[in-house]
Amino acid sequence: MAMTGVLRPGHVALRVLDLEQAVHHYTEVVGLSEVARDAQGRVFLKAWDEADHHSVVLRQADEAGMDYMGWRVDSDATLDRLVAELEASPLATETTWIAAGEHPHTGRRFRFTIPTGHSMELYAHRDVTGCATGYLNPEPWPDGLKGMAPSRFDHCLLYGDDLDGTVELFTRILGFNLAEQVVAGPERLQIAAFLTCSNKAHDVAFIRQPMKNKFHHASFLLGSWNEVLKAADIISKKKVSLDLGPTRHGITRGETIYFFDPSGNRNEVFAGGYIWYPDKPTITWTDDQLGPAIFYHDRKLNEAFLSVVT
């Protein structure tokens, strides 16, 4: 099956308490490159292998957290079709169009709020400014990389109350599939959902939790377990706030490390995982095995990892 409809997470917009500290973190530690600033003072960044103009947006605010996440769809026709379905559904609220150009090099975006309280956007156009190695006889990686140097922005994990509504919106309307889930208790209540719109184990994940619109982490892709270990060195070298890792997840099998930006927003860099196809059965984890599901080596629940959000 060719990939159609919603193609990928295209951007994540984060609130930071100090813009220049945040830019330093995302460029020197994470290793993204700054590609633009706008009149509102927002900073736009991208990873080295991303073709589109930008994938991360930073805005100075008096609270940390996530403003919204944006999804690239395959065409204007798909955008119009999905918007009509979202407008007709009680699951999408606070629906609004954002004019073309409000993000640099980007077409019109449709913004809506999902049942867990997060703002999501769909868009069909963003200028392809190209990746760092180009598209004609490219080298495998560019010179001059800094920090952890992930190849792309990969996914977010978000916390919210109405998990059922959000999963229904992503699966029934946006065409995502449930790659993995965690269920709890004798009634097997779904408490975590790992959703994919592509060939990845997840493009976004949600955890059921009483507060609306909470941000757990934004994740970036590395090439190998060795690069995850090097990221751990960089975290110590640059005196970054470490959360957890390096370790492996049972869920999605990713090799991972977690840390915080200077405003307390959690970042992940990871490698590995698997390729997901539409005929792959959903993987289910039960709450009595949540330890190894989350951290496969340590096999223990970590309160800070589970509870600390912005």
Add this chain to the structure above:
Amino acid sequence: MSIRIHIENCDDSFPCPEGSNVLRAMECLGRRGIPVGCRGGGCGVCKVRVLAGEYRNETISRACVSVEEEAEGYSLACKLIPEGDLRLRVIGKMARSFDATRGGFHFYGTPSAASHRS
């Protein structure tokens, strides 16, 4: 002469090097008492109230400590720089979002009570 941080909840105290925030001083000594989260003033789990002493705050998320609360001595230990001995009460909690021993997902009070905001 080093600054001492006294935590009222557990009647414990530890020294804090000049210029260091309270949370870092506690962590460097391997001490406990204040929950440790993001260390960036964003998550609120290290929220404290200063009962006595001189200090300054670095930038903290208003989702965790409002302007009014800050005026009443509330702060985040990871952004709290003592300028003399401090007496603190720990306010922040690791909201237990999941309790595997009880076989399910637990809501700890209402959404607002479960949050670190007070």
